Amino acid sequence: MKSTIPDAGVPIAPPAQNGGDRQEASLHGEVLLRLRDYVVEGNIPDGARVPERQLCEMLGISRTPLREALKVLAAEGLIELLPNRGARVRQLSQRDLEELFDVMAGLESLAGRLACEAITDEEIIAIEQMHYEMYGHYLHRDMHGYFQANQRIHESIVAAARNETLKTTYANFAGRIRRVRYSANFARKRQRWAEAMREHEAILDALRRRAGSELSDILFQHLRNKRAAAIEHLTEPQEDAPASP
Amino acid sequence: MKSTIPDAGVPIAPPAQNGGDRQEASLHGEVLLRLRDYVVEGNIPDGARVPERQLCEMLGISRTPLREALKVLAAEGLIELLPNRGARVRQLSQRDLEELFDVMAGLESLAGRLACEAITDEEIIAIEQMHYEMYGHYLHRDMHGYFQANQRIHESIVAAARNETLKTTYANFAGRIRRVRYSANFARKRQRWAEAMREHEAILDALRRRAGSELSDILFQHLRNKRAAAIEHLTEPQEDAPASP
DNA sequence: AGGACAAAAAATGAATGCAAAATGACTTCC
DNA sequence: GGAAGTCATTTTGCATTCATTTTTTGTCCT
Incomplete structure (x- = not known):
């Protein structure tokens, strides 16, 4: 198994270069909302590893705001961050x-x-x-x-x-x-x-x-x-x- | 009033270069713990603005892990992050x-x-x-x-x-x-x-x-x-x- | 042939650099 | 004299880059 994310072919975010008129919030805020929904809706299998790079491409952003969002999601208990070993969707026993x-x-x-x-x-x-x-x-x-x-x-x-x-x-x-x-x-x-x-x-x-x-x-x-x-x-x-x- | 933080003369973190033997967690984790305690203990006046730069110097780290910690503290409700206007200690009405x-x-x-x-x-x-x-x-x-x-x-x-x-x-x-x-x-x-x-x-x-x-x-x-x-x-x-x- | 060791590749953690926005000061105009 | 506008400085937001750690792959030895 290579790609842990199922059918992530379609980027969640539109081009997002700058064309978007609406700018609901700062980038990391937007990313946070999107990622949270994405996780909550179960698009990522339980306990699956989520490479940052892949999410970055998917969202069309760099790693910095993504990592900020991940930290928040971890604080919310949706994912867990293993030191040096990336983020996993939190497996609920x-x-x-x-x-x-x-x-x-x-x-x-x-x-x-x-x-x-x-x-x-x-x-x-x-x-x-x-x-x-x-x-x-x-x-x-x-x-x-x-x-x-x-x-x-x-x-x-x-x-x-x-x-x-x-x-x-x-x-x-x-x-x-x-x-x-x-x-x-x-x-x-x-x-x-x-x-x-x-x-x-x-x-x-x-x-x-x-x-x-x-x-x-x-x-x-x-x-x-x-x-x-x-x-x-x-x-x-x-x-x-x-x-x- | 220039420095919003009262007596922050002493760096919270010890040298922290690398000499410390104990390494409780990753840097951002350590920073998170320290910052949380620092805020909870009331070392920062209510509603005070907290320039990132100052905190960085205080903790002896760069802005990246600090910002991650701030995002988490905001998620926890201890501080609030105003877009493009920095972090403030959350004023409780x-x-x-x-x-x-x-x-x-x-x-x-x-x-x-x-x-x-x-x-x-x-x-x-x-x-x-x-x-x-x-x-x-x-x-x-x-x-x-x-x-x-x-x-x-x-x-x-x-x-x-x-x-x-x-x-x-x-x-x-x-x-x-x-x-x-x-x-x-x-x-x-x-x-x-x-x-x-x-x-x-x-x-x-x-x-x-x-x-x-x-x-x-x-x-x-x-x-x-x-x-x-x-x-x-x-x-x-x-x-x-x-x-x- | 199977396992262990080692090197390459990739991913994470942190720092730095750069553009945009905000804050503050100074000038100018009414 | 006061207020509004403009410019410089500071600060935030994000991307990029560098250093470690982990993971994978390939090879060698038993």
Whole structure:
């Protein structure tokens, strides 16, 4: 195996010489965003070595801004930098995943608690709306729609917490986990799906009553159950074969 | 005002040419550790501009590894990088502090919950020991000892959670807050001090019973009260003058 | 033929150099 | 006298270059 990156034939960046009109940020910032997405979306196989040279060509930049971006990604926990031996996509062990899920659970739990202090009736109504949409997707077995709605609900709760620091941290961890494409698979278990719907109803109920401590508990348990389903799915891969390769 | 850094006469790094036998990590890693400590310990005034050149001379290195370290510190939230205008120590608004305290509260709350699942009797005994030590410091009005014991207790709970990811994240936020030297001041309020002792007893009690959900609540409230005391202290600076300048 | 050693090739880590942007000072004009 | 414009200096951003370390390849010996 020579090139560790799968089909990186197409440069991520346009020529980028200077023609680009939009200049969203400094070069290293742009590179950071691109690289982060690239890694989060799973374009690089787990644990694969990523030669700097190759990334440079791919992005059309020199090594200096690239290395700065790599350092940041390493600090974010997406990749790991072995001294003198380059960057690798961080391989998440099952234990790592468990830990990440638990931290996410803690963050959502906190978000719920804080949200109860600050959320407006309108926001609750909006979340109820998403909940009904989600229920519709559930009934139609529309997994993709279900998960999008689900994600929006959780993000709305985080947003209602009125805490930018929390929001940023949450997004960071969500990115780390997103590499593991658990969602599309573990949700196929019908039983878990029904359970999740019930939990979501309990979440809404606690939210309406602004019962912070209670909501905190429910959210933690909800995420814990998600974690269990995800981990179970990993150890015993598929219960019915997914369509995507 | 020319040099924004106070008494940076002494280079942080020893000669560092090559004589040093110990080589803890790569240069940028070493620089990162040093710079982080330097910032966390508050050696640079809030919002002060930090010319790269000056830091380079101070550390005896070139700009490349320094800039890498700065990017990481920015990602960690300790400094902020304004495009084309250099690095500034991140100025924490009161709102920022509130947010940070709340996230810390959430993390400790999570730590408590997880600790209840995994903590051993020996660890609880060790924490009880620290608790009694802390009580001793409390009785002797030994603020410094009290805070050290207090910090050790909270760190022990985090350690008992058996979650390295949580531990790292916790340490990160602790570092961000540490810049604000609240501890030495707000603790002078006797009433709050007594309250905190009572809360700590409740924490121990819940921990002994492995009552995760309950401990989670107590810890959150405990940190919330800390936050209130810290913020109050900031708005209405000292109730009795501190000895240190 | 298989393994160990050595040299070449490549990749990483750090330093230097160069262009662009910002800061500051000075001049000029109203 | 004050404000705006212009030029010099400083500083940042990125590319290039140099020095080490690692990895690969080729050869030799058992």
